[in-house]
Amino acid sequence: MTSTIQLISPVDGRVYAERQLVDAAQLEQALVAAATAQAQWKRRPLNERAAFCSAAVDAMLAMKEQIVPELAWQMGRPVRYGVGELRGFEERARHMIAIAPEALAAIEPEPIAGFRRYINREPLGTVLVVAPWNYPYLTAVNTIIPALMAGNAVILKHASQTLLVGERFAEAFRRANLPPGLLQNLLLDHGQTAALIASARVQQVNFTGSVAAGKAMENAASGRFLGMGLELGGKDPAYVRADANLEHAVENLVDGSFFNAGQSCCAIERIYVDQTLYPAFVERFVELTRQYVLGNPLDEATTLGPLVTPGAASFVRGQIAEAVAQGAKALIDPQTFAADIPGSAYLAPQVLIDVSHQMSVMRDESFGPVVGIMPVSSDDEAIALMNDSEFGLSASIWTRDLDAAQHLGNAIDTGTVFMNRCDYLDPALAWTGVKNSGRGVTLSRLGYEHLTRAKSFHLRHEI
Missing domain, CATH: 3.40.605.10 (Aldehyde Dehydrogenase; Chain A, domain 1)
Structure with a gap:
């Protein structure tokens, strides 16, 4: 049969x-x-x-x-x-x-x-x-x-x-x-x-x-x-330096985090922001995230569809709950997204702060609409955190300094280094990864x- x-x-x-x-x-x-x-x-x-x-x-x-x-x-x-x-x-x-x-x-x-x-x-x-x-x-x-x-x-x-x-x-x-x-x-x-x-x-x-x-x-x-x-797959990081164009970085990193409901191997899943930009970055990132429309993907007004299965959404909900229990702060109220129903495949986007690399949401691939944001005090700290992962598919650096991006890119364990963009495959360049x-x-x-x-x-x- x-x-x-x-x-x-x-x-x-x-x-x-x-x-x-x-x-x-x-x-x-x-x-x-x-x-x-x-x-x-x-x-x-x-x-x-x-x-x-x-x-x-x-x-x-x-x-x-x-x-x-x-x-x-x-x-x-x-x-x-x-x-x-x-x-x-x-x-x-x-x-x-x-x-x-x-x-x-x-x-x-x-x-x-x-x-x-x-x-x-x-x-x-x-x-x-x-x-x-x-x-x-x-x-x-x-x-x-x-x-x-x-x-x-x-x-x-x-x-x-x-x-x-x-x-x-x-x-x-x-x-x-x-x-x-x-x-x-x-x-x-x-x-x-x-x-x-x-x-x-x-x-x-x-x-x-x-x-x-x-x-x-x-x-x-x-x-x-x-x-x-x-x-x-990946757990792709982004580093926003002090000299970054803030508006450009926020707009593109929100999209890089939540496009396709975060279900991309090269989605942005963790962001490190220079401490001088961190408060403004987080505020604007959350403001833009709240503008998503979660709903039926056949509706032209929808900008965020369901995850592929209720089980996939349940995994991400579990990561968020675990992070909050360990001290993270969730900045998006899921109840403001009417379509977010526990147990369903429909999941609101979530932004977490006060996160650490002891949390699954900053270590394990989420493959969903959640991102953790951490402040950093130097390039060296950012690179150390970006490399603190079993994955290495792509990484992005947000800066006005081309030389700095090239220098930092050489220090990142990754297959692709982006400057001022993310979550994109150029067919003229090799698509490859390192580590897992x-x-x-x-x-x-x-x-x-x-x-x-x-x-x-x-x-x-x-x-």
Whole structure:
């Protein structure tokens, strides 16, 4: 008997979609089809691969009117922001297509008389993409487009919470007439995914999700010598120096903390503010936070939707309650947000002061609309606190001094350093993390290096 997965909408708690998991025969058929299609695909000229991928991007954008409300129903993001994810999807896809000729070009060392020497970038084979629900189009496209451009086949296993996104990817590439087998969307449970990784039938796994799930991926791949790209979340800090533009910092850090209800791996979850700016910063931060409209994400007036599940909201409520019990002060009254109902997925944004690193809310990833703010007396104190974390995905510095930002950035254990912005992925730059934020790279030229292998040619033509 084939099992099914139900997608429970955070909007109203009802079943929004239900699908069958693939069975063993279907999985085997998919893997054979991927390997067969990839053997032909890797021989296609790069401009032909680009044409298929560009057509798929066009096809996805043509489904915008259906995709935006689907996103709200599946994971709770307000419809007013749904188009933004598709803009980001297009930006990343178009960029990775455009840079492919340079990124995949042969590397030629200094010539030596009588020899031809070069290094080619060869596709790996079949790439498994395990995509999350929080930015379901953006995170998946980071690997799907460059993997195909590099000559690989792709198996997409999307999060069950956003299973319709996987279907949209499959439909977009079907409309683009991509050869059958090259991009397949499979609905798998955790056990099936682990078995697939352990089977050695895929040559690369790119996963975005929790630290615990990342460890499970590594355990499944043990002894298989697979490439493994892991983006495992963060507890991203911001430091507001005394010379910062206060209004700019407040506006952008509020957005960086609460956009997508804080459900972003690079959301701002802790802020350190120079003590001379601290009182004014906190006052303005709270004032702007109170302007959010918490409610049904299908309503155009809503600026803060529900968390993905009531359980996710319960975890954040628990962090807040624990911090308050340990001496923190909560500056937002949840009762001023009528939609905040205990036990539901709807949770008001919260700003905490008098926090410390002994509190879970300043150590453990919250993945929700809560942020702790601490005063600091120096750059050194701020850097020490920013580095006091098991995570290292991104960090932001708010200052008018470019040299200071570069100097401080060199001291922060992180994958990306921002100055006067946050919570953003530039497709021209490598997206990567350190410590428990993972390993590997997506985006930029470096992203292609993790989806290909080097093959050297050392040819002596004069004998």
